[in-house]
Amino acid sequence: MKTRQVVLQRRPVGLPKVEDFAVREADVPEPGEGEVLVGNVCMSVDPYMRGRMVDRKSYAAPFQMDEALTGGAIGKVLQSNDPDLPEGAYVDSHYGWREAFVAKGSRLRPLGELQAPASAYLGVLGMPGMTAYVGLLDVGSLQEGETVFVSGAAGAVGSAVGQIAKIKGCTAIGSAGSAEKVRHLTQDLGFDHAFDYHDGHLERHIRAGAPDGVDVYFDNVGGDHLQAALNCMRPGGRLPLCGAIAQYNATAPVPGPNNLAIAIGMGLTLKGFIVSSFEHLRADFIRDMTAWVTSGRMQYRETVFDGLEKAPEAFIGLFTGANTGKMVVNL
Amino acid sequence: MKTRQVVLQRRPVGLPKVEDFAVREADVPEPGEGEVLVGNVCMSVDPYMRGRMVDRKSYAAPFQMDEALTGGAIGKVLQSNDPDLPEGAYVDSHYGWREAFVAKGSRLRPLGELQAPASAYLGVLGMPGMTAYVGLLDVGSLQEGETVFVSGAAGAVGSAVGQIAKIKGCTAIGSAGSAEKVRHLTQDLGFDHAFDYHDGHLERHIRAGAPDGVDVYFDNVGGDHLQAALNCMRPGGRLPLCGAIAQYNATAPVPGPNNLAIAIGMGLTLKGFIVSSFEHLRADFIRDMTAWVTSGRMQYRETVFDGLEKAPEAFIGLFTGANTGKMVVNL
Numbered sequence: 001m002k003t004r005q006v007v008l009q010r011r012p013v014g015l016p017k018v019e020d021f022a023v024r025e026a027d028v029p030e031p032g033e034g035e036v037l038v039g040n041v042c043m044s045v046d047p048y049m050r051g052r053m054v055d056r057k058s059y060a061a062p063f064q065m066d067e068a069l070t071g072g073a074i075g076k077v078l079q080s081n082d083p084d085l086p087e088g089a090y091v092d093s094h095y096g097w098r099e100a101f102v103a104k105g106s107r108l109r110p111l112g113e114l115q116a117p118a119s120a121y122l123g124v125l126g127m128p129g130m131t132a133y134v135g136l137l138d139v140g141s142l143q144e145g146e147t148v149f150v151s152g153a154a155g156a157v158g159s160a161v162g163q164i165a166k167i168k169g170c171t172a173i174g175s176a177g178s179a180e181k182v183r184h185l186t187q188d189l190g191f192d193h194a195f196d197y198h199d200g201h202l203e204r205h206i207r208a209g210a211p212d213g214v215d216v217y218f219d220n221v222g223g224d225h226l227q228a229a230l231n232c233m234r235p236g237g238r239l240p241l242c243g244a245i246a247q248y249n250a251t252a253p254v255p256g257p258n259n260l261a262i263a264i265g266m267g268l269t270l271k272g273f274i275v276s277s278f279e280h281l282r283a284d285f286i287r288d289m290t291a292w293v294t295s296g297r298m299q300y301r302e303t304v305f306d307g308l309e310k311a312p313e314a315f316i317g318l319f320t321g322a323n324t325g326k327m328v329v330n331l
Numbered sequence: 332m333k334t335r336q337v338v339l340q341r342r343p344v345g346l347p348k349v350e351d352f353a354v355r356e357a358d359v360p361e362p363g364e365g366e367v368l369v370g371n372v373c374m375s376v377d378p379y380m381r382g383r384m385v386d387r388k389s390y391a392a393p394f395q396m397d398e399a400l401t402g403g404a405i406g407k408v409l410q411s412n413d414p415d416l417p418e419g420a421y422v423d424s425h426y427g428w429r430e431a432f433v434a435k436g437s438r439l440r441p442l443g444e445l446q447a448p449a450s451a452y453l454g455v456l457g458m459p460g461m462t463a464y465v466g467l468l469d470v471g472s473l474q475e476g477e478t479v480f481v482s483g484a485a486g487a488v489g490s491a492v493g494q495i496a497k498i499k500g501c502t503a504i505g506s507a508g509s510a511e512k513v514r515h516l517t518q519d520l521g522f523d524h525a526f527d528y529h530d531g532h533l534e535r536h537i538r539a540g541a542p543d544g545v546d547v548y549f550d551n552v553g554g555d556h557l558q559a560a561l562n563c564m565r566p567g568g569r570l571p572l573c574g575a576i577a578q579y580n581a582t583a584p585v586p587g588p589n590n591l592a593i594a595i596g597m598g599l600t601l602k603g604f605i606v607s608s609f610e611h612l613r614a615d616f617i618r619d620m621t622a623w624v625t626s627g628r629m630q631y632r633e634t635v636f637d638g639l640e641k642a643p644e645a646f647i648g649l650f651t652g653a654n655t656g657k658m659v660v661n662l
Contacts, residue, residue, distance in 0.1 A: 051596075059566075059596035222592060235390075244592040256587025261553060261575040263603030265382075265390035270601040272594030 001028040001037075005068035005098035006311050012053050015249045015319055020053075021312035026068065031081050031102045036091075038075035038103065040331045043096035043308075044122040045315040046071065046156075050248040059274060071096035072127055073331075074118045080105070090114055092121055099308055099331050115290050123156045123326030124300040125289055127275060131242060132160035132218075133285045134278040137168075139240040139271050140216040144169040147210045149229060152220035152245060153194060154181035155318075156300075156326035161218045162191045163298050173209035175202070175225065177321040184324060189299055202228035213237070221246045227257035233268055241272040249319055301325030332359040332368075336399035336429035337642050343384050346580045346650055351384075352643035357399065362433045367422075368410040369434065371662045374427035374639075375403035375453040376646040377487075381579040390605055402427035403458055404662075405449045411436070421445055423452055430639055430662050446621050454487045454657030455631040456620055458606055462573060463491035463549075464616045465609040468499075470571040470602050471547040475500040478541045480560055483551035483576060484525060485512035486649075487631075487657035492549045493522045494629050504540035506533070506556065508652040515655060520630055533559035544568070552577045558588035564599055572603040580650055632656030 002025050009022040031037045049071055052063045063069055073096035077089045082105030085091065091108040095101040111121055123129060135157075136142050148165040152158040153174025162172040162185065174185045175197045185194035193209030202224060206214065213234035219226050222244030229239065247254040263270065292298035303323035305314040311329045318327055333356050340353040362368045380402055383394045394400055404427035408420045413436030416422065422439040426432040442452055454460060466488075467473050479496040483489040484505025493503040493516065505516045506528045516525035524540025533555060537545065544565035550557050553575030560570065578585040594601065623629035634654035636645040642660045649658055 226591075227587075241591075241595050243595065247592065253589035255589050256558075256591045258584035258586050260557075260572075260587045260591075260601075261578065261603075263601065264572050264574065265605060266603060267605065267608055268603050270591075270594065272592075272597060272599050274596060274598065277598055 001100065002026070003028045003098050003100040004308050006308060007066050007068055008053060008063055009066065011055060011065070012050075014251050016050070016053065016312070016316050018312045018316065023309050026098075028100050029102050031079055034082050034104055034106065035102050036077050036082050036085050036105045036108070037079040037100065038091060038093065038095070038108070039078045039100050040073045040075040040096070040098065041090075042074050042119045042122060042331055043311065043329045044072035044127070045311060045318060045327050045329065046127070047243055047245045047248060047318050049315065050319070069097035070094050072122055074111070074121050075101075082106075085110060090118060090121075092126065097308075097311060116293055119302055119304075119326070119328045119330070120293065120300065122328055123302065124160055124293055124298060125286075128156035128326060129160050129289050130278070130282065130285045131275040132157050132164060133289060134275060134281050135240040135242050135273060136161050136164050136216065136218060138278065138281060139273045140218060140238045142168055142170060142216055146215035147171040147173070147213070147234075148216045148218065149173040149206055149210060149214045149232070150218040150220065151175045151197075151225040151229075152243070153185055153191065154324050155220065157242060158218070158220055159185070159189055159300065159325055160298070163189055163292075166190045167292060167297055171210070173206060173214070175205070175221075181324055184301070188301075197225070203231050206232045216240070218242060219244070223247055223254060227259055230257055230259050230262050230268070233262070233266055235266050237266065237268045239268060239270040241270055245319065302328045305329045307331070332431065333357070334359045334429050334431040335639050337639060338397050338399055339384060339394055340397065342386060342396070343381075345582050347381070347384065347643070347647050349643050349647065354640050355397075357429075359431050360433050362410055362412050365413050365435055365437065366433050367408045367413050367416050367436050367439070368431065369406035369422060369424065369426070369439070370409045370431050371404045371406040371427065371429065372421075373405050373450045373453060373662055374642065374660045375458070376642060376649060376658050376660065377402065377458070378574055378576045378579060378649050380646065381650070400428035401425050403453055405442070405452050406432075413437075416441060421449060421452075423457065428639075428642060447624055450633055450635075450657070450659045450661070451624065451631065453659055454633065455491055455624055455629060456617075459487035459657060460491050460620050461609070461613065461616045462606040463488050463495060464620060465606060465612050466549060466571040466573050466604060467492050467495050467547065469609065469612060470604045471549060471569045473499055473501060473547055477546035478502040478504070478544070478565075479547045479549065480504045480537055480541060480545045480563070481549040481551065482506045482528075482556040482560075483574070484516055484522065485655050486551065488573060489549070489551055490516070490520055490631065490656055491629070494520055494623075497521045498623060498628055502541070504537060504545070506536070506552075512655055515632070519632075528556070534562050537563045547571070549573060550575070554578055554585060558590055561588055561590050561593050561599070564593070564597055566597050568597065568599045570599060570601040572601055576650065633659045636660045638662070
């Protein structure tokens with residue numbers, strides 16, 4: 001059997017280009033003892049993948065040239081030598097960027113009976129949803145009645161952050177990159193205040209939504225957003241550092257916030273985190289988020305591209321504001 | 332009765348000048364009901380005071396022009412209308428920068444029987460010592476066997492940080508501003524590794540002392556020190572942000588660390604703090620630090636200026652590297 005898979009054929013410099021990627025054909029072996037053959041239903045593209053396209057040491061190893069990229073994917077078991085994973089079972093895996101693969105069943109996470117469309121397990125019920133959940137509630141120690149500001153609020157993580165804040169009885173403020181996204185945040189998702197960051201008056205917009213200051217700033221963006229947020233924090237504020245999409249494509253070091261010393265007098269905590277360090281909270285996340293999604297308290301939107309060959313375009317779109325909610329590639 | 336006191340006669344721009352200050356004479360009233368007359372024995376100058384010389388909102392109100400400056404001082408009760416504070420009692424107060432004052436006894440902290448020379452209560456047994464103690468053990472959550480890097484290590488706070496680390500069974504690395512200070516850290520205070528930061532190779536020096544990385548970076552300096560330390564942290568590292576002396580005299584905003592995004596993948600926590608938020612740990616601090624000082628496990632050094640008129644020069648010396656250990660003005 002053959003599969004198609006996406007490889008890097010050139011390391012991107014700055015904003016990635018479609019030509020940095022290539023679709024290649026590869027063999028899929030027969031599943032051996034304890035292995036299963038999986039056909040991917042949909043795959044994820046996420047901003048963190050940009051860091052792995054650079055050849056440097058980080059928390060995740062760099063992607064190798066001409067090898068299949070990896071990332072989250074939801075697939076269906078087509079052929080099984082693992083009694084725990086019958087044919088037809090849905091699994092969550094890191095074998096994205098390809099249409100089919102063979103792997104040990106023990107390396108896959110079975111999803112059980114789906115509570116939502118498969119693609120939701122790439123977003124609100126998957127890694128981005130769990131990132132929002134642990135980042136806001138555990139890293140950010142959110143308390144009822146507090147004020148939350150989240151950047152990249154129309155993205156997969158940000159839109160969950162704002163809605164969890166509302167579910168927890170907090171005020172939610174979000175920044176996004178277009179008037180349509182801003183409308184979506186306040187009209188559809190229940191944000192108390194949202195704004196388009198393009199006019200540059202970040203601090204004024206944050207203060208408009210948080211006249212008494214921000215307790216938790218959930219940072220997906222870094223750069224000017226982090227600097228503006230630091231100026232608007234309340235004493236004892238927490239800043240979960242989740243992403244820095246503003247600088248993922250930078251070709252030279254980007255100066256940090258020039259007001260970090262505010263953290264001293266205000267007793268602020270900036271705490272970087274990656275979701276994989278919070279597996280101990282997965283059961284809590286699945287329980288709460290599934291309940292919120294099935295009851296309709298948690299809305300989610302997807303921006304969908306069709307076909308493996310569109311995956312590079314979908315990935316690049318993360319940096320140009322092409323997505324509202326989770327960016328998904330259907331396979 | 333008259334006292335002499337130091338006032339600001341001009342707001343400093345950049346590095347303060349002696350001419351920004353003036354010594355003025357003022358009346359000291361008779362102590363009323365519940366009040367005491369105190370003669371100051373010695374007073375403190377501290378880097379944080381620089382921030383209060385700027386007319387902007389911060390955690391401490393700005394100093395007003397032509398009014399006596401305030402700051403830590405140790406004094407002796409000369410005349411008392413407070414039965415809890417007999418004549419001859421030593422008190423810790425914020426009425427520094429003057430030779431004598433009258434205040435409610437309830438606003439002063441009695442020191443009881445001195446366990447060390449009075450000036451030690453401005454340093455290792457006072458605010459800087461407690462800053463080191465709570466910053467390293469509570470904010471920094473130091474664990475036995477970890478590696479600590481502290482900048483400004485020959486200062487009042489830094490020299491206590493390194494020695495507490497050693498007492499707690501940790502490795503201590505420090506940066507300082509001269510070869511003599513570096514010698515003092517390793518020869519007298521027991522630091523495992525120390526270096527003069529002037530050659531600029533901060534990261535190389537840190538790694539020389541911490542080949543496996545740093546668990547706790549205690550930041551007194553900010554700027555290039557913070558940036559270099561971020562590159563040397565171990566996963567889960569903590570960075571208590573205590574001071575940013577490198578930029579206290581800056582006349583324009585100073586760019587922050589260009590590598591703050593490292594905190595995300597490494598799960599680092601940067602936590603600003605001021606010692607006044609940790610009064611609940613004062614009893615622990617007094618108990619532990621008094622034992623360490625009286626047993627000789629905690630060394631301390633002072634740089635002493637004599638006479639109130641020398642206080643501005645002593646203060647300015649904090650920013651030019653004039654002090655090893657606590658900068659004290661004897662009155």
